[in-house]
Amino acid sequence: MTADWKRFIIPSAVCAGAATLGALGTKVDSAWYTNLKKPAWQPPGKVFGPAWTTLYSLTAFASGRALNRLSDSRDRRAYLGELGVNMAVNVAWSWLFFSARRPDASLLASAVLEASTLRLLKRAATVDRVSAAALAPYAAWVGFATALNAEILRLNPDETSRCQPLTRTKSV
Numbered sequence: 001m002t003a004d005w006k007r008f009i010i011p012s013a014v015c016a017g018a019a020t021l022g023a024l025g026t027k028v029d030s031a032w033y034t035n036l037k038k039p040a041w042q043p044p045g046k047v048f049g050p051a052w053t054t055l056y057s058l059t060a061f062a063s064g065r066a067l068n069r070l071s072d073s074r075d076r077r078a079y080l081g082e083l084g085v086n087m088a089v090n091v092a093w094s095w096l097f098f099s100a101r102r103p104d105a106s107l108l109a110s111a112v113l114e115a116s117t118l119r120l121l122k123r124a125a126t127v128d129r130v131s132a133a134a135l136a137p138y139a140a141w142v143g144f145a146t147a148l149n150a151e152i153l154r155l156n157p158d159e160t161s162r163c164q165p166l167t168r169t170k171s172v
Contacts (some may be wrong), residue, residue, distance in 0.1 A: 007076075008064030011083060015060040019052065019088035025095035032101050037155040042148055055138045059083075062124055062134035069127040079123055086116040103153040110146040117142050 025035060028045055042052075063083050070076045089112050097106035117139045125132035153159065 004068055005064075005068040008060065010080060011063035011067065012060040013058040014080075014083055014087050015063075018091050019056045021091045022052075022094040025091065025099045027098040030098065035100060035104075036152055036159070039148070039151045039155065042152075051141065055141055058134045059138050062131040065128050065134070066124040066131040069131070070075070079120075082116070082120050082123065086113065086120055089113045089116055097149065103156065103159050105148060107146070107149045107153055110142065111147050114139070114142045114146050123159075 010129050020099055028048075042142050063079070066079060070079060089109055093106050093109045093113060096102045102107075117135070121135040121139050124135055
């Protein structure tokens with residue numbers, strides 16, 4: 001099978017866009033984040049950038065391969081739709097956790113992201129084992145990140161009570 005390299009362009013752009021937008025919402029140097037209690041098993045901060053760069057690259061690669069192996073355009077559009085939703089939730093997590101300072105809401109987003117990632121992996125696995133294998137580290141990392149988010153929330157119970165509402169309420 002000859003790869004159509006054009007099918008790698010959209011997944012690469014979607015993943016690069018998510019990486020950029022997510023990075024804009026990530027504030028690891030903020031006083032709020034640095035003052036949070038974190039578990040001893042949290043990796044050092046310098047690991048996250050290279051890890052996410054690798055995961056986004058693997059996701060773009062896996063998605064391009066999967067798109068090349070999906071037989072009809074409707075299936076390819078469905079896959080791209082799922083990838084787009086996945087990356088949107090990925091970006092939302094960064095903004096919810098770091099910018100909105102909502103570890104409770106970001107935990108929910110992280111659980112949704114894990115479900116979405118596993119669904120993407122399953123869809124890729126139906127057409128290509130290599131694509132599924134390339135998505136597996138992303139699924140594992142998001143699972144780990146969900147556990148980490150949950151532990152940070154547990155260690156910082158006051159953060160939930162200090163959280164601002166996600167929606168505006170009308171003043172009476």
